Amino acid sequence: MTAVVTVATAAPYDVTVGRGLLPAAVDSLPEGAVRVLVVHSAPLRDRADELKGLIEATGRTPVLAEVPDAEEGKTAEVAAFCWRVLGSSDFTRSDVVMGMGGGAVTDLAGFVAATWLRGVAVVQIPTTVLAMVDAAVGGKTGINTTEGKNLVGAFHEPSAVWCDTDFLRTLPANDRVAGLAEVVKGGFIRDTRILEIVEAETPALIAPELDEHAMEVLEELIARKIRVKADVVAADLKESHLREILNYGHTFGHAIEYTERYQWRHGAAVSVGMVFVAELARLAGKLDDAAVDRHRSILTGLGLPVTYPGHRWDALLTAMKRDKKTRGDMLRFVILQGIGNPVRLEGPDPALLAGAYDAVSR
Known part of the structure; x- marks a missing residue:
C-alpha cells in the first residue's frame, strides 16, 4: 500500500x-x-x-x-x-x-x-x-x-x-514505540480513530519484530498522523495560531529533554508531557477523569513512561520558560477540552502547575 x-x-x-x-x-x-x-x-x-x-x-x-x-x-x-x-x-x-x-x-x-x-x-x-x-x-x-x-x-x-x-x-522496537507517542498525540488532538487503532493493535505495534499485519497497521497510523499535521500546517505554516496544537505535551516534554541533557528519547519525554497537560487540564476543569485515564492507559500499554522524578520541578520550570511558545514571562500550554478538542491555556496558576507535576511525579 x-x-x-x-x-x-x-x-x-x-x-x-x-x-x-x-x-x-x-x-x-x-x-x-x-x-x-x-x-x-x-x-x-x-x-x-x-x-x-x-x-x-x-x-x-x-x-x-x-x-x-x-x-x-x-x-x-x-x-x-x-x-x-x-x-x-x-x-x-x-x-x-x-x-x-x-x-x-x-x-x-x-x-x-x-x-x-x-x-x-x-x-x-x-x-x-x-x-x-x-x-x-x-x-x-x-x-x-x-x-x-x-x-x-x-x-x-x-x-x-x-x-x-x-x-x-x-528500527529497534524502543525507537519504534517512542515514535508512536507522536502518533498518539495526533489522536488526542484531532483524529480520534488513531486512538482506537492503537488500543486495538497494541500487541502488534510493540512486538519485537514487525509482521505483515503490523506493517500495515503502522503504515495506516503513519499516514493518518501525517494527514493531521498536513491539515494543520496548510492552515498555519508559521505557528501563529492553529499550529500550536501540534505542541501538545511538548512544553513539558522539551523541558524533560533539556533537563536530561537529551538522554531521553523525544517520544518518551512527550509521553510524560501529554500526561502532565492532561492532569493540568483536569485541574483547570477542562478534562474529565476518563480522558486523563485514557492517556495513561494508551501510553503505558505501549510501554511509554507516564511519570518523572519528583525532585526536579525548579529545573523543569526554568526550562519551560525558555519554550518557544512562552510570551514574555507567561507560560502557554496546549491542553484538551475533551479528546479531539485542543485549546490554549495561558499563564496558569502556579498551584495548578505544581499539582499537575505532583500527579506525574514518582
Whole structure:
C-alpha cells in the first residue's frame, strides 16, 4: 500500500508513505539540480551508499555528509561542517540537499538547506516513525543550543518527503514505540480513530519484530498522523495560531529533554508531557477523569513512561520558560477540552502547575 498526502501550503508538496521508495525519491529531485548533498547518520552508511548509486545513475553528482546520530548531530558545529562540504563542492542555488535519517538528521538537513545561499531545495527521507510523522513534515528546521532545543532554526518546506517504511523493519522496537507517542498525540488532538487503532493493535505495534499485519497497521497510523499535521500546517505554516496544537505535551516534554541533557528519547519525554497537560487540564476543569485515564492507559500499554522524578520541578520550570511558545514571562500550554478538542491555556496558576507535576511525579 502506498499513501500520498499533499501538504497544501503556498508551495505544495507530497508526503509518500510506502515501501521501496528510494528510486522514486531520486526521481523527485528538482529539475536542474546537478549536485546532491546527502546528509545521513552513521548507522545508515550502507543505505547512503545505495542512494549515492541511484543519484549517480541520473547523471547527477552526489556528495555524502555523515553526521553524528540523534541529538548529537543537531549542533552549530555539525551544521558548519555541512556548510563547509557544500562550499567545497561548489553547490549552487539550483542544487539540492537530501536528509536521510531520524528526526535530528531531517531537522539538521532542512536547516542546512534553509541557510545555504539563503535557501536551496531539500528532499527528506525520514527513516524512523518519529521522523516520518513529525520532524520531516511541516517545514520546521533547527538545531539545538546549550540554552535549549530547536531555539535556532527556520521554516523551510521540503520539495518532497518519502517515508519508506522498509526502514522500520530494522528500527529497534524502543525507537519504534517512542515514535508512536507522536502518533498518539495526533489522536488526542484531532483524529480520534488513531486512538482506537492503537488500543486495538497494541500487541502488534510493540512486538519485537514487525509482521505483515503490523506493517500495515503502522503504515495506516503513519499516514493518518501525517494527514493531521498536513491539515494543520496548510492552515498555519508559521505557528501563529492553529499550529500550536501540534505542541501538545511538548512544553513539558522539551523541558524533560533539556533537563536530561537529551538522554531521553523525544517520544518518551512527550509521553510524560501529554500526561502532565492532561492532569493540568483536569485541574483547570477542562478534562474529565476518563480522558486523563485514557492517556495513561494508551501510553503505558505501549510501554511509554507516564511519570518523572519528583525532585526536579525548579529545573523543569526554568526550562519551560525558555519554550518557544512562552510570551514574555507567561507560560502557554496546549491542553484538551475533551479528546479531539485542543485549546490554549495561558499563564496558569502556579498551584495548578505544581499539582499537575505532583500527579506525574514518582
